[in-house]
Amino acid sequence: MVKRAMLALLASVGCVQADYQCAADSDCNVGEAGRCELDHRCSQFDPTCATLRRYSDHSGPTSNVCFDDHVTPQNLCAAGQTPAIAEGCIADVCTTLPSCCETGWSEACVQQAQLQCSNLRCDTRIAITATRAGKTELWDVRFDGTTWTGVLDARQSVLAWLAPAPGTTEPQLAGFVSGALKLDDRALPVSTKHSYLEATSVDFDRDGRATAVLGYTESGAAHLEVVKLDDGTTRDIPAAGTTRLSWGDVDHDPFPDGVAAAGNANRYELISGSELETHLRGIDDRVSSSMTGSTSVMPTPPPVRGFDWIDFDGDHLLDVVAYGFSVDLHLAKGGAIGTSTLIRIDCDPPGASNLAGCNADAQNAQDFAGAALPGTPPALIVGTHPKRALYRVQVGGTPVAATRFPYAFPAEACGADCPPIIAVVARDLDGDHALDVIAIDSDLHIYTALAKDNLDTAALTLQSALQLPTTSTAFLAVRTSVTGAPRATP
Amino acid sequence: MKRLVLAALLIAAPAAADTVDDHLAKVRALYDRGDFVHARDELLAAYELEPRPELLFALGQVELNLGHFDAAIERYERFIATGPAADQIALAQQAIGAARARLSEKPIVAPPPPPPPHRQWDAIDTTIAALGGATIATGAGLMIYGQRLGNDHSASLAAYERRVTRANRDQWIGAGCLAAGALAVGAAVLRWRIHLVDAEIQPIAAPHTAGVSWVQRW
Numbered sequence: 001m002v003k004r005a006m007l008a009l010l011a012s013v014g015c016v017q018a019d020y021q022c023a024a025d026s027d028c029n030v031g032e033a034g035r036c037e038l039d040h041r042c043s044q045f046d047p048t049c050a051t052l053r054r055y056s057d058h059s060g061p062t063s064n065v066c067f068d069d070h071v072t073p074q075n076l077c078a079a080g081q082t083p084a085i086a087e088g089c090i091a092d093v094c095t096t097l098p099s100c101c102e103t104g105w106s107e108a109c110v111q112q113a114q115l116q117c118s119n120l121r122c123d124t125r126i127a128i129t130a131t132r133a134g135k136t137e138l139w140d141v142r143f144d145g146t147t148w149t150g151v152l153d154a155r156q157s158v159l160a161w162l163a164p165a166p167g168t169t170e171p172q173l174a175g176f177v178s179g180a181l182k183l184d185d186r187a188l189p190v191s192t193k194h195s196y197l198e199a200t201s202v203d204f205d206r207d208g209r210a211t212a213v214l215g216y217t218e219s220g221a222a223h224l225e226v227v228k229l230d231d232g233t234t235r236d237i238p239a240a241g242t243t244r245l246s247w248g249d250v251d252h253d254p255f256p257d258g259v260a261a262a263g264n265a266n267r268y269e270l271i272s273g274s275e276l277e278t279h280l281r282g283i284d285d286r287v288s289s290s291m292t293g294s295t296s297v298m299p300t301p302p303p304v305r306g307f308d309w310i311d312f313d314g315d316h317l318l319d320v321v322a323y324g325f326s327v328d329l330h331l332a333k334g335g336a337i338g339t340s341t342l343i344r345i346d347c348d349p350p351g352a353s354n355l356a357g358c359n360a361d362a363q364n365a366q367d368f369a370g371a372a373l374p375g376t377p378p379a380l381i382v383g384t385h386p387k388r389a390l391y392r393v394q395v396g397g398t399p400v401a402a403t404r405f406p407y408a409f410p411a412e413a414c415g416a417d418c419p420p421i422i423a424v425v426a427r428d429l430d431g432d433h434a435l436d437v438i439a440i441d442s443d444l445h446i447y448t449a450l451a452k453d454n455l456d457t458a459a460l461t462l463q464s465a466l467q468l469p470t471t472s473t474a475f476l477a478v479r480t481s482v483t484g485a486p487r488a489t490p
Numbered sequence: 491m492k493r494l495v496l497a498a499l500l501i502a503a504p505a506a507a508d509t510v511d512d513h514l515a516k517v518r519a520l521y522d523r524g525d526f527v528h529a530r531d532e533l534l535a536a537y538e539l540e541p542r543p544e545l546l547f548a549l550g551q552v553e554l555n556l557g558h559f560d561a562a563i564e565r566y567e568r569f570i571a572t573g574p575a576a577d578q579i580a581l582a583q584q585a586i587g588a589a590r591a592r593l594s595e596k597p598i599v600a601p602p603p604p605p606p607p608h609r610q611w612d613a614i615d616t617t618i619a620a621l622g623g624a625t626i627a628t629g630a631g632l633m634i635y636g637q638r639l640g641n642d643h644s645a646s647l648a649a650y651e652r653r654v655t656r657a658n659r660d661q662w663i664g665a666g667c668l669a670a671g672a673l674a675v676g677a678a679v680l681r682w683r684i685h686l687v688d689a690e691i692q693p694i695a696a697p698h699t700a701g702v703s704w705v706q707r708w
Contacts, residue, residue: 017640030651
């Protein structure tokens with residue numbers, strides 16, 4: 001009895017196992033730029049760590065260990081998550097695209113996972129923000145492997161899929177209502193003075209927290225707003241580009257970078273994450289480019305339609321493609337993606353050669369939509385505007401040339417006047433580990449081209465998938481935000 | 491000399507009867523073996539048969555050898571009262587003197603065996619153990635206080651760091667106190683275990699000397 005009491009006393013008093021639990025960044029006031037991490041332990045700035053952060057003393061077993069937010073994603077079908085741990089098929093994905101395990105789980109990573117992970121089958125969810133003068137419609141479009149559905153969303157502007165919260169599988173559908181970013185189950189207050197244009201998920205600070213980066217303008221000035229979805233805290237970052245925001249890797253450091261259009265124009269900015277003097281993350285967006293087309297006779301070029309990230313040249317680095325007045329492919333060469341382009345596609349039909357000789361009116365009218373189609377060889381899916389046409393464009397050779405293969409549309413009553421394709425998405429719809437093509441026209445008619453039905457590039461065909469019951473037609477722009485969740489059925 | 495006197499008396503004694511002689515023969519044999527008790531019995535039996543004066547002298551000798559000095563003196567005086575010869579009276583009186591001298595001697599009291607050594611928990615042990623116990627209690631208190639201090643996660647990391655530093659210091663001191671207290675208690679127990687004492691007052695009684703002695707052994 002006495003012996004037990006003595007042992008209990010010794011066990012209870014032991015040495016102090018210092019394990020401080022913080023609740024807020026302000027608790028972490030030791031070292032430089034203290035931060036309270038998700039596990040309630042403090043970290044501080046340390047330039048020798050990949051994430052530039054090291055756990056502080058008194059952090060239990062993680063004391064003085066470099067902070068690392070790598071996780072095994074619960075949902076490989078959703079982009080915008082923290083970098084993945086290279087295990088299982090993710091290791092294959094990260095061999096192809098190291099940034100998936102080093103920078104963040106981006107759209108390009110989802111596509112690679114669908115190609116390389118034999119057990120992965122995703123449903124497909126596309127949040128559509130369709131705009132025309134004085135009109136915005138938000139649609140929640142889904143394909144469960146069998147059936148397409150489309151539901152008009154009641155939110156007011158910008159419908160987007162955000163990544164699942166850490167440790168969960170369900171992506172979160174978000175959209176703006178007056179004074180709030182409304183998620184599925186809650187609303188985060190946002191400023192009513194801001195005109196919000198974008199909502200994206202990205203592990204911008206590499207802190208592993210659920211983070212949204214919103215793009216907005218206020219009095220003509222563009223900003224990015226970093227929102228921590230777990231506690232609603234926000235911070236603003238002045239930025240030149242805030243629309244069509246897309247995340248990938250520009251400079252090959254451990255922090256995600258992006259690309260965004262500058263307003264409703266043809267200029268776009270490369271957004272490189274950078275460490276500010278305060279050791280908060282900021283952006284360096286001094287590198288910009290413009291889709292000027294091959295001629296510049298048009299006084300007001302059409303705006304950027306979108307961006308894509310793809311390893312086009314097989315160097316395992318993400319390259320970026322911009323779609324709009326032309327299709328510009330920037331390769332990751334050297335330290336970072338720059339303004340020089342590997343190839344520029346223009347004209348109708350789209351091509352990369354003899355651009356000076358193409359019809360100037362046709363050239364000036366172009367506002368391409370598109371999507372990258374990774375594979376062997378990689379390709380671009382390019383939709384023309386204003387005349388409806390969709391092409392698979394394969395780029396290669398020396399000198400670099402673009403070879404196009406047209407898609408045949410199903411017979412429709414509109415004939416030659418059918419509306420153009422203004423949004424394109426590439427995802428594996430049917431779970432055969434080949435990327436399929438989803439094309440959306442300006443009347444919100446959705447077409448699909450399954451890879452298994454289009455093995456012959458000389459006879460590519462589209463099938464009608466779903467006509468959204470919109471009351472409007474002739475939308476000028478369709479912004480797609482794509483995600484998914486694993487599905488059990490093949 | 492006394493044996494010679496007894497032998498002379500026995501030899502000189504006339505044989506009054508067979509039975510008296512038989513007894514006297516036994517007396518001689520018993521006397522030679524030192525069996526004075528049976529020798530006395532045989533002499534008394536002979537004296538019953540025939541009360542010869544010299545038998546009283548022989549009885550006095552036997553009583554003297556048995557240490558019955560008063561009885562010996564009484565036998566010798568009865569022998570003198572029978573009016574023997576002058577040399578025999580002198581012998582009897584010499585024997586009486588010897589008996590009286592022995593009577594005046596006091597017996598030597600044998601000292602009792604010393605008690606077995608035993609352990610003794612004394613006041614010093616109690617003091618050492620009490621101090622040790624108090625030190626252990628202080629050490630345990632410091633350890634528990636340090637532990638609680640270290641488990642207090644309130645306020646900022648800097649404040650926590652200060653608390654942990656203090657907690658570690660307190661726990662080291664506490665550990666030192668625990669060790670010192672345990673040593674003290676152990677020392678008290680050890681002192682008690684090896685502190686063997688047989689201290690007591692012992693009387694001493696011997697011819698020509700008397701007193702007490704104080705004996706203590708570690």
